[in-house]
Amino acid sequence: MAELETNHLPEVCRDKMYSNDSKHRTLSVSGTTDNIGIRQRRRLHAGQTDNHTDDDEVKSSPTKADRNLSLPGKQSAACAYCKGIPTTRQKYLLIVKALQSDPIDVITLKQCAISRGGLISDELRAKVWPHLLGIEVTQVKFLPESSLMKYREYKQVLLDVNRSLKRFPPGMEESQRLGMQDEMVSIIVQVLHNNPELCYYQGYHDIAVTFLLVTGQSLAYQILEKLSNEHLKDFMYKTMEKTTTILDYMLPLIGKSSPELRQFMERSGVGTIFCLSWLITWFGHVLPDFKHVVRLYDFFIACHPFMPIYLATAIVLHRESEILECECDMAMVHHLLSKIPADLPFERLITIAGDLFISYPPTDLEPEVILYRKNLELKNEENKEVVRRRNIGPSLSITPRFISKRGAAIWALSAAVGVCAYVVYHYGVRWY
């Protein structure tokens, strides 16, 4: 492939292209094929099937030397997985082309949102997200503060927004941040005002701020309103019962891939509350790095509303060996799981979540989830003591496995073709 000109691309785009290829630099510069072999073997032993390192996220800008060694198109033949995946530049062009086509090529946009790297830059996100959601962009007129104040949850929203400092970029001027916080309050309250059947929940503002930072106030309002009536609707009832139902998918889903892990977690009594904030904020509340948050938002917007619980499950499965090494105690396991490691390989986890979704879609899993809930309630009613064994016996294997035979087959398939194709084609363009 010829060397590509990258100067006209947005900065973020160029950075990503170079950083994505840094692994190839390692191959060619150090010549440490042996080391790579060991790494691959270790990874394969861990049930992973691609050649990508865990840190396959956007890195800092490359040095001049990096650029010489890692221009896109100079991909090493060693990385077969990359062959089917467009470079960032190709993806950028694909997105632009899809946006320019008439009618707009929403399927391609969805595929791009799901596949490696997502929608590349915030600039593109602001253009693509509305199309993924079928929104006709207009200029929204906001109610004056005096009207907003009449809304029953206004005070609560204000309190929560005032506590959301860490969601803004650290270098942002205070005046700018305060202005955005005002905008955030007005977006949230206006959505709730216009949709009185929806109830505010703490964490909703974590979602609002993500859209505000990427798209600006008017479009953020439109996106938030649309999502509140679709993907987020289950979280917006007066109580969290529907949300609990979604959380109930996690353990049966874990059991499909690792019955041992499911059993361990059930024995510990940890439940699934540790991932409540992951689910209802789409990870916005818990991930410190904004680029990971928006990447996941690309994925979630393009997928079924239950996809966040599939991703949450993928994260737990990814940490299986760590969990099984933990004392089988509710507090210990809760503590371990509620702290999300900073270096999660999100691209790989997205693929795994997609694979899980394809293998065990919500409708197929539902009877088992209902049974799980019934057993849980029965257990609560009887107030059964969960007696935990002090130690995990030596016979208990802590070797991480991937997923069941069926899952593994799907994994191989989707890795080759692209999980996005399956999720999009098999589950349609709209969910509602």
Place this chain on the structure above:
Amino acid sequence: MSYAYLFKYIIIGDTGVGKSCLLLQFTDKRFQPVHDLTIGVEFGARMITIDGKQIKLQIWDTAGQESFRSITRSYYRGAAGALLVYDITRRDTFTHLTTWLEDARQHSNSNMVIMLIGNKTDLESRRDVKKEEGEAFAREHGLIFMETSAKTAANVEEAFINTAKEIYEKIQEGVFDINNEANGIKIGPQHSPSSPHAPSGSLGQQAGGGCC
């Protein structure tokens, strides 16, 4: 680190009253002026000494918003102590105490020790609930009462430790059935009356690591 007893606590009360800040001050001895809100439940632990015995406090900090109530309730049952917190600068957080108390009593074991806490005494100039009102409420409902400041750390240690003392006294008096873990009390491994080879169901359990 080994312990003689483990006591399980819950912290409840309206959103924004300072529940997480009290926990942070107690476990880490620090204060965050703008603490991120709690979604679901969070968890902290610390070792204290009462009557020369090491006691591990395992504290579950719950979300204050009403809609989370159905989720956080499940944490009430296995608790030996509860800190019911209101904000002395916001009367509504005080008026909601009755609901919180009813909820706690309904979903927890009857011997649970409840400490009523009026937090944010550092904001005296904005006080909206008199100390006497807190005392009267506590007296009426049989609760222990303290005013605290998570910011200055005033009375924070005392609030957690006095609750533990009350639980400890109840154990000494035989009020708590310490053989039933559902009461929120666990006996440390070396203090267990059961033999180390006792069948499963014995009380002895490994002490948690540093964090838990």
